[in-house]
Amino acid sequence: MPENIFPLDSSKPFDDQQKLGHNRWHPEIPPIATVKPGDSFRVDCREWFDGAIVNDDSADDILNAPLLTVHKLSGPIAVEGAKPGDLLIVDILDVGPIPQEDSGPLAGQGWGYTGIFAKNNGGGFLTDEFPDAYKAIWDFTGQVATSRHIPEVAFEGLIHPGLMGTAPSAELLATWNAREGALIATDPHRVPPLALPPEPREAVLGGLAASEFDRVAGEAARTAPPRENGGNQDIKNLSKGTRIFYPVFVDGANLSVGDLHFSQGDGEITFCGAIEMGGFIDLRVEVLAGGMETYGVSENAIFMPGRVEPRFSEWLAFSGTSVTLDGEQRYLDSHLSYQRACLHAIDYLVKFGYTPEQAYLLLGAAPIEGRLSGVVDIPNSCATVYLPTAMFEFDVRPSASGPHQVTQGVPAPRAANA
Numbered sequence: 001m002p003e004n005i006f007p008l009d010s011s012k013p014f015d016d017q018q019k020l021g022h023n024r025w026h027p028e029i030p031p032i033a034t035v036k037p038g039d040s041f042r043v044d045c046r047e048w049f050d051g052a053i054v055n056d057d058s059a060d061d062i063l064n065a066p067l068l069t070v071h072k073l074s075g076p077i078a079v080e081g082a083k084p085g086d087l088l089i090v091d092i093l094d095v096g097p098i099p100q101e102d103s104g105p106l107a108g109q110g111w112g113y114t115g116i117f118a119k120n121n122g123g124g125f126l127t128d129e130f131p132d133a134y135k136a137i138w139d140f141t142g143q144v145a146t147s148r149h150i151p152e153v154a155f156e157g158l159i160h161p162g163l164m165g166t167a168p169s170a171e172l173l174a175t176w177n178a179r180e181g182a183l184i185a186t187d188p189h190r191v192p193p194l195a196l197p198p199e200p201r202e203a204v205l206g207g208l209a210a211s212e213f214d215r216v217a218g219e220a221a222r223t224a225p226p227r228e229n230g231g232n233q234d235i236k237n238l239s240k241g242t243r244i245f246y247p248v249f250v251d252g253a254n255l256s257v258g259d260l261h262f263s264q265g266d267g268e269i270t271f272c273g274a275i276e277m278g279g280f281i282d283l284r285v286e287v288l289a290g291g292m293e294t295y296g297v298s299e300n301a302i303f304m305p306g307r308v309e310p311r312f313s314e315w316l317a318f319s320g321t322s323v324t325l326d327g328e329q330r331y332l333d334s335h336l337s338y339q340r341a342c343l344h345a346i347d348y349l350v351k352f353g354y355t356p357e358q359a360y361l362l363l364g365a366a367p368i369e370g371r372l373s374g375v376v377d378i379p380n381s382c383a384t385v386y387l388p389t390a391m392f393e394f395d396v397r398p399s400a401s402g403p404h405q406v407t408q409g410v411p412a413p414r415a416a417n418a
Helices: 170-185 210-219 334-350 356-365
Strands: 003-006 033-035 040-045 073-079 087-097 111-116 134-141 144-147 150-156 160-166 243-247 255-261 271-276 279-288 302-304 315-321 369-374 382-388
Touching: 003 033, 003 073, 040 073, 040 255, 087 160, 087 255, 111 356, 134 356, 150 356, 160 243, 255 271, 255 279, 271 356, 315 334, 334 356, 334 369, 334 382
Parallel strands: 003 040, 033 073
Antiparallel strands: 040 279, 073 255, 087 243, 087 279, 111 134, 111 271, 134 144, 144 150, 160 255, 243 302, 315 382, 369 382
8 A cells, every 4th residue: 555645534623634725815825745757655544524515314404515615625735846847647546435434323334325406505516596505415335326315226336536736826816716706796696606606614724834824824825726737627537547737737737636536427516416425545646847838738737538438238318409498599509408417317317206306316426428419500519418327227228118216215405404
């Protein structure tokens, strides 16, 4: 096993660990360790809410999820010799739930969760149609996930980090804050908000000196979106065996990682749409000097996905076009097209006895495939969502016998005061 340079004790909160990570992006957050090119190492990761979501049949914890506290990131990790303009090569050697802890109160100890976030606390891809908070708990058996809240489905997870990236430079951070602030100003009271500005409350900034804390906390960027440094990209294919090439913006690159997922559908459509968990990730790093200019990678990572995807061979696919639910025509709106494709899949699954919320949770958690299928045929773009048929314990295809009716057990819980 590689040396664990960021161990986590499951009996203690993230903020009380021997080494303190962070939950904001800023170039001045000091590294917790330094590694050399060619080194392999392990990093423990806490799920993004640090135990605030529990294994029960209530969604009140999702309703009241403390969004100001996320994400709990392990790092930064400096790489000796990395300079701005280089590419940091990161190989994912292994990734999985919390080792040797297959039961316990933390997500990753044999279980994980998926949530539909309330519209006034984060929302989601389909928040206008699903404004209330719901939750599903998933149990892990090897690589397979099942849920008491979504009956008659089982699927192999494609385990991956939802969030990994390098630290921004001061100039890049200022760019983020300026452009996102300008967007917020166009509709400052929107629910959910258009973007998340710097927020000093609940900021965790690693080993930063106390004298600098207030200033840095007021500048540091929230970790919710993906940006030029990688960040919260939620790419389900960043799995074991993946090689990623990250732009370097500061000396040492300062790599951070967290937000591990047991499984996720393309888009992570419920916002907390993956099966969230804590766990471990084994990495190896190299530095490609001057790689940003050499390969034209001035922003955003490129990657070579691993070869460990579940072997689904048959799919049931749904399409959608850029027309709103009330019939308004939009011009080549691929975001809307994917929403409509997902809604069509949900409508279909309801015919088999699932509630709309169960179907929505399933699309977020299962390894569905989302594709932009047509982006040139004015005025309608076309997006498609592919459901692997093998994840259902019944024949989900249309047939003359009509849709099978699932046997409901514990329904996906809805927040009591939603």
